[in-house]
Ligand SMILES: NC(=O)C1=CN([C@@H]2O[C@H](COP(=O)(O)OP(=O)(O)OC[C@H]3O[C@@H](n4cnc5c(N)ncnc54)[C@H](OP(=O)(O)O)[C@@H]3O)[C@@H](O)[C@H]2O)C=CC1
């Protein structure tokens with residue numbers, strides 16, 4: 001398959017590296033000139049516990065150089081979706097598929113509006129990855145990817161994408177209910193990310209303080225009420241226990257939203273807690289905890305790096 005990674009940061013870099021290993025033809029596109037220049041000069045450097053891997057790959061800041069791909073790995077932050085999707089219009093052909101495993105909700109909707117819902121395959125990932133510096137990424141040691149068609153069918157194109165990742169040794173799952181996947185991951189991020197960003201506690205430490213533990217439970221309960229009103233079923237019986245399990249399992253992680261505020265970057269809070277507030281408003285469900293968390297994170301964003 002001919003593959004273009006749009007947003008070759010942490011997740012785009014990692015996913016692209018898997019597909020390179022499978023022997024696919026991958027082009028990395030990113031607007032960050034320094035990052036692209038570093039990849040062009042010295043390759044994509046992947047730092048694992050087992051050692052450092054250097055992949056010689058094609059990278060560019062000009063999406064048109066990528067040509068028309070079979071598959072786009074769409075991996076920008078949610079707030080860059082509109083621009084990046086419009087950029088993709090320059091390269092999509094009639095059969096180009098677009099895969100998003102971005103966090104939050106609203107990603108599929110934006111991509112569908114700009115590029116057409118028929119192209120979109122969506123899901124979630126349990127991999128984590130961090131950009132250490134230009135051209136250098138550090139992935140989690142384990143993870144998996146779950147993807148599905150928006151209409152729940154298991155199609156040949158979905159199986160082709162799964163096969164490409166599987167060939168690289170990645171644990172892949174197909175889903176017939178991507179909303180369930182996305183909302184289950186959403187509630188994990190709802191319950192962990194803003195609290196990590198505000199308190200600077202690690203994911204696991206959030207469970208050790210009555211204040212953060214109860215705020216987490218309240219934020220997740222609001223999200224669960226909104227999901228229920230939308231008819232969305234979670235992948236798990238007890239969503240709060242699931243969120244706590246992820247927090248325990250990633251005890252030492254700094255949530256990505258915390259990493260964003262520490263860098264003085266924008267966060268995805270509007271696509272996470274802000275989305276619960278927006279959906280709650282449409283459905284007449286009060287979401288005061290998510291509203292407060294969203295406002296606090298937005299204020300911290302405006303403050304910038306300390
Ligand atoms: N990192 C992780 O562990 C995980 C991330 N995700 C999700 O994956 C998505 C990507 O996150 P992550 O990889 O961490 O983000 P990164 O910030 O590491 O990477 C995004 C990259 O996209 C670039 N970019 C922005 N706009 C464009 C554009 N129009 N065209 C091409 N490149 C562009 C950014 O450049 P610049 O820096 O200059 O803005 C940046 O280099 C998010 O939705 C996140 O929630 C999901 C699970 C885990």
Ligand SMILES: CC(C)(CO)C(=O)C(=O)O
Pocket residue numbers: 103128188189192193203246250253254255256257
């Ligand atoms: C699962 C979790 C909370 C891991 O840190 C995450 O997805 C994030 O930080 O964005």
